[in-house]
Amino acid sequence: MMTINGCVVVAIRDDLDDQEIVALQDQLVDEVARQSAHGVVIDISGLEIVDTFAGRMLAAMAQMAQVMNARTIVVGMRPAVAMTLVELGMTLEGVETALNADRAINAITGDRQKIS
Amino acid sequence: MTLRKSVTLKTHGDIAYARQVAGELMVEIEASAIKRTKFVTAVSEIARNAINYGQGGVITFHLAEASGRKRALAVCTDRGPGIEDVDAALRDGFSTGKSLGLGLGGAKRLVDQFEIVSTPGSGTRVSLECGPR
Numbered sequence: 001m002m003t004i005n006g007c008v009v010v011a012i013r014d015d016l017d018d019q020e021i022v023a024l025q026d027q028l029v030d031e032v033a034r035q036s037a038h039g040v041v042i043d044i045s046g047l048e049i050v051d052t053f054a055g056r057m058l059a060a061m062a063q064m065a066q067v068m069n070a071r072t073i074v075v076g077m078r079p080a081v082a083m084t085l086v087e088l089g090m091t092l093e094g095v096e097t098a099l100n101a102d103r104a105i106n107a108i109t110g111d112r113q114k115i116s
Numbered sequence: 117m118t119l120r121k122s123v124t125l126k127t128h129g130d131i132a133y134a135r136q137v138a139g140e141l142m143v144e145i146e147a148s149a150i151k152r153t154k155f156v157t158a159v160s161e162i163a164r165n166a167i168n169y170g171q172g173g174v175i176t177f178h179l180a181e182a183s184g185r186k187r188a189l190a191v192c193t194d195r196g197p198g199i200e201d202v203d204a205a206l207r208d209g210f211s212t213g214k215s216l217g218l219g220l221g222g223a224k225r226l227v228d229q230f231e232i233v234s235t236p237g238s239g240t241r242v243s244l245e246c247g248p249r
Contacts, residue, residue, distance in 0.1 A: 015132055015136075016132070017127075017128045017129045017131065017132045018128035018131065018164075019128055019129075048135075048139060048152075048153065048156060049135065049153055049156045049157045049160060050157075051157050051160040051161055051164070051219075052161060052215065052216055052218045052219050052222060053160075053164060053215075056215070056216060078149075078153070079149075079150075080149045080150040080152070080153035080154075081153060083150055083153075083154075084150075084153050084154050084157050084226065087154070087222065087225050087226055088157065088218055088222035088225070088226070089208050089218045089221070089222055090216075090218060090222075
């Protein structure tokens with residue numbers, strides 16, 4: 001987990017088990033608060049699959065960040081993962097996506113500059 | 117049908133291991149990336165169900181071959197309370213826990229063949245079958 005231009009960037013490993021995903025969620029929220037971050041970028045390019053549990057965790061992370069006034073963008077979703085999520089019926093409500101971390105950070109920081 | 121591997125499902129860490137084995141099996145049948153992703157996702161859903169609702173269980177992975185065509189099979193058995201209304205459990209949005217209720221119905225949509233047999237009081241068996249394309 002690192003912070004770039006006020007965005008907390010976190011990469012999710014493929015072999016995380018359910019408990020580790022929940023722990024990561026806690027860590028992420030702490031980091032957003034500590035850094036007063038205005039954005040969260042979650043890199044899931046390492047994930048071979050996103051099942052309903054992982055999908056729910058991603059949506060929850062985005063919602064938590066939103067409550068803390070940070071915008072969340074998920075990057076690096078594999079095409080097969082996107083297709084599978086649609087078939088599962090997971091809409092990932094409130095989760096924005098971008099092609100890569102650079103674009104996500106640019107989107108978030110550009111957004112901030114417009115406001116100020 | 118050849119048994120490839122058997123994974124005991126007790127803790128949430130076992131789900132990650134079952135996913136790994138499922139992925140290896142799909143590589144063995146030379147499945148496409150999308151088929152592999154779908155099968156591994158379906159395995160993840162039913163393995164989690166066995167732990168969360170079925171008091172744990174076992175999932176066995178098999179390789180089936182018919183007329184030169186290889187297929188992957190996963191059979192997950194638990195000794196839980198069973199599902200009273202299987203049709204309801206397969207419906208999207210139905211959950212007796214606090215989940216989204218997409219897992220079982222979702223798993224069914226992700227594979228080529230899906231079978232569920234549940235006996236209240238003695239457990240549930242879910243079979244998933246998937247070809248390479």
